[in-house]
Amino acid sequence: MKYFEELSKDFFTRFDKPHFPSxxxxxxxxxxxxxxxxxxxxxPVLCLMGNELFDVIHEHTWDLAAAIELFxxxxxxxxxxxxxxxxxxxxxxxHEKYGGPNALLAGDVTLVRAYDYINNIPESFLHRIIHIxxxxxxxxxxxxxxxxxxxxxPNVTLAGYLNMIELKTSVLLxxxxxxxxxxxxxxxxxxEHIAEFGKNLGLAFQIQDDYLDAFGDPAKFxxxxxxxxxxxxxxxxxxxAMEVATPGQQKQMQQLxxxxxxxxxxQMISIFASCGVDQExxxxxxxxxxxxxxxxxxxxxxxxxxxxxxKLAEFLVxxxx
Amino acid sequence: MKYFEELSKDFFTRFDKPHFPSxxxxxxxxxxxxxxxxxxxxxPVLCLMGNELFDVIHEHTWDLAAAIELFxxxxxxxxxxxxxxxxxxxxxxxHEKYGGPNALLAGDVTLVRAYDYINNIPESFLHRIIHIxxxxxxxxxxxxxxxxxxxxxPNVTLAGYLNMIELKTSVLLxxxxxxxxxxxxxxxxxxEHIAEFGKNLGLAFQIQDDYLDAFGDPAKFxxxxxxxxxxxxxxxxxxxAMEVATPGQQKQMQQLxxxxxxxxxxQMISIFASCGVDQExxxxxxxxxxxxxxxxxxxxxxxxxxxxxxKLAEFLVxxxx
Numbered sequence: 001m002k003y004f005e006e007l008s009k010d011f012f013t014r015f016d017k018p019h020f021p022s023x024x025x026x027x028x029x030x031x032x033x034x035x036x037x038x039x040x041x042x043x044p045v046l047c048l049m050g051n052e053l054f055d056v057i058h059e060h061t062w063d064l065a066a067a068i069e070l071f072x073x074x075x076x077x078x079x080x081x082x083x084x085x086x087x088x089x090x091x092x093x094x095h096e097k098y099g100g101p102n103a104l105l106a107g108d109v110t111l112v113r114a115y116d117y118i119n120n121i122p123e124s125f126l127h128r129i130i131h132i133x134x135x136x137x138x139x140x141x142x143x144x145x146x147x148x149x150x151x152x153x154p155n156v157t158l159a160g161y162l163n164m165i166e167l168k169t170s171v172l173l174x175x176x177x178x179x180x181x182x183x184x185x186x187x188x189x190x191x192e193h194i195a196e197f198g199k200n201l202g203l204a205f206q207i208q209d210d211y212l213d214a215f216g217d218p219a220k221f222x223x224x225x226x227x228x229x230x231x232x233x234x235x236x237x238x239x240x241a242m243e244v245a246t247p248g249q250q251k252q253m254q255q256l257x258x259x260x261x262x263x264x265x266x267q268m269i270s271i272f273a274s275c276g277v278d279q280e281x282x283x284x285x286x287x288x289x290x291x292x293x294x295x296x297x298x299x300x301x302x303x304x305x306x307x308x309x310x311k312l313a314e315f316l317v318x319x320x321x
Numbered sequence: 322m323k324y325f326e327e328l329s330k331d332f333f334t335r336f337d338k339p340h341f342p343s344x345x346x347x348x349x350x351x352x353x354x355x356x357x358x359x360x361x362x363x364x365p366v367l368c369l370m371g372n373e374l375f376d377v378i379h380e381h382t383w384d385l386a387a388a389i390e391l392f393x394x395x396x397x398x399x400x401x402x403x404x405x406x407x408x409x410x411x412x413x414x415x416h417e418k419y420g421g422p423n424a425l426l427a428g429d430v431t432l433v434r435a436y437d438y439i440n441n442i443p444e445s446f447l448h449r450i451i452h453i454x455x456x457x458x459x460x461x462x463x464x465x466x467x468x469x470x471x472x473x474x475p476n477v478t479l480a481g482y483l484n485m486i487e488l489k490t491s492v493l494l495x496x497x498x499x500x501x502x503x504x505x506x507x508x509x510x511x512x513e514h515i516a517e518f519g520k521n522l523g524l525a526f527q528i529q530d531d532y533l534d535a536f537g538d539p540a541k542f543x544x545x546x547x548x549x550x551x552x553x554x555x556x557x558x559x560x561x562a563m564e565v566a567t568p569g570q571q572k573q574m575q576q577l578x579x580x581x582x583x584x585x586x587x588q589m590i591s592i593f594a595s596c597g598v599d600q601e602x603x604x605x606x607x608x609x610x611x612x613x614x615x616x617x618x619x620x621x622x623x624x625x626x627x628x629x630x631x632k633l634a635e636f637l638v639x640x641x642x
Contacts, residue, residue, distance in 0.1 A: 024463055024466050024467055024470070026466055026467075026469075026470050027462060027463055027466035078425060078426070078429060081421075081422075081425060082421075082422035082425060082426065100402075100403075101402075101403035101469055102466070102469070104399060104402060104403060104425065105399070105403065105462055105465060105466055105469075108399060108429075108432070108462055109458075109459055109462045111429070111432065112432075112455050112458045112459055112462070113455075113459075115436060115451065115455050116455050118451075119448060119451040119452060119455065123444045123445070123447060123448060124444070126444060126447050126448070127440060127444060127447070130436065130439075130440040131440060134433050134434075134436050134437050134440065137430075137433045138430055138433055138434070141348060141426055141429055141430045141433070142345055142348055144426060145345050145347055145348035145423070145426055146345055146347075148347075148422055148423070148426075149345070149347050
């Protein structure tokens with residue numbers, strides 16, 4: 001049983017190579033550039049861990065892991081175009097560097113390449129894997145669309161928000177673990193439990209991310225505090241505060257949305273705190289984390305095999321803030 | 322053995338239904354809208370004809386045909402974005418009607434949906450079909466990229482142009498026939514011959530399209546005469562004329578590229594005619610058509626089974642102008 005760090009190294013070793021031919025360079029060079037921007041490769045490693053929880057890693061789980069990472073990069077390339085994002089991992093996004101049409105097409109070919117790797121998987125797994133892969137891909141598209149729709153809406157319900165982050169983020173984490181589990185020969189019940197472990201962990205992680213934007217320690221968080229507030233993002237904190245705030249606070253929040261003043265961030269954080277949504281976020285995060293652990297517990301394998309997944313969950317969702 | 326028209330009707334009957342769930346409407350309504358714009362559905366019907374040349378149509382060839390048509394629509398949606406095209410089949414393009422981000426995402430989900438239909442195909446065909454499908458998809462992306470690159474280049478070679486139209490147009494026609502043939506149980510040699518039949522037919526059709534833009538009968542052509550000339554497209558006629566024109570004519574052609582004058586079209590056509598590239602186009606088109614027929618001849622099935630494909634080729638590439 002390998003831990004995240006070790007499997008991550010193994011995956012990097014195999015994945016860190018060209019995935020496209022050299023010609024036409026105008027198509028494939030942008031696609032390679034984007035893959036070289038790096039990232040933590042969490043999803044493919046989850047796939048490997050999902051396999052190893054049940055059995056030694058199948059030789060073609062490495063192909064599946066590569067497909068998952070390529071798919072994730074395809075979504076990032078296209079999301080960056082849709083969001084007009086200038087930077088990705090501190091470097092120019094693909095459309096900034098190569099123009100929109102080239103970036104769009106590089107994203108397309110990255111998705112097709114993902115299906116190439118999937119097609120290396122033995123026939124006996126293929127229908128099941130493609131079914132989950134496609135279902136997840138459509139859900140991720142739905143999540144991105146709903147996220148874009150939310151930007152134009154004055155109000156978003158908490159249920160709507162949780163559904164959106166589940167689709168946009170959690171389903172791919174869940175599916176990565178589940179597809180890995182299938183490659184490891186897991187039965188139906190165990191597949192569902194590991195998927196639910198991943199889904200709830202993803203939700204806990206996202207709520208934590210929302211929380212840290214306003215209440216995190218800037219030294220530890222690694223992002224600009226208040227970035228979501230400056231971008232007028234409808235995070236858990238904002239949506240929940242809108243629900244419970246006094247009419248006066250609600251009015252102030254609406255005004256802050258339209259403002260670019262220096263005290264926008266501290267004022268919004270102060271409303272969040274007075275509404276108690278920091279505490280609400282911690283409660284919700286903890287409830288997702290508990291659900292996640294429960295599903296990990298319920299997987300019918302020897303508990304000492306679960307160490308790496310447990311440690312990864314603890315690493316991703318910290319409770320010491 | 323059914324002819325194109327009849328198979329086309331059968332395909333319409335099956336394909337003319339919703340391909341996506343209703344929610345989220347902002348994602349799936351644009352995707353459905355685009356499919357409802359119609360089209361001749363040539364590629365899926367070629368797939369069905371490729372199957373029927375060898376055996377009765379396999380029940381899952383209908384799924385493959387649907388996948389091919391969805392893939393083709395995905396490329397049109399994204400090409401329209403890249404080309405900033407305002408109209409498709411006389412109606413607003415997807416990005417015009419719904420905005421770029423929604424159109425991009427609707428294209429993505431249309432491609433994923435194509436793989437859903439492919440995943441209905443029995444395991445025993447799956448690896449071979451996905452291999453060809455992905456290879457073709459990447460080639461179509463390459464063709465689109467090269468076409469975009471050509472727009473920015475002062476000179477394009479004839480070999481480069483022929484390679485581009487092969488990738489952008491012909492490979493999908495070839496692959497549609499070949500994948501259908503595989504579903505019909507065709508052997509390796511027959512698969513190659515039917516693919517070459519489709520590839521050469523596609524090339525003949527594209528050269529004919531270039532020819533008709535300048536020399537077609539407006540009443541029969543159905544498009545504006547000189548549309549390619551007005552758009553400064555580097556068609557076969559333009560590239561070949563540039564090769565053989567006198568220095569004076571070459572200079573005039575370059576000047577016409579930069580002009581929007583009323584006599585741009587007649588002047589360019591007059592240069593084409595004086596260079597004899599109309600005749601060159603007919604010779605090249607005829608040579609592709611002959612190759613196409615030769616490969617159809619070489620397919621080892623009873624020749625009376627080939628009637629529908631022969632008739633379709635004659636219909637697509639007319640020689641009576």
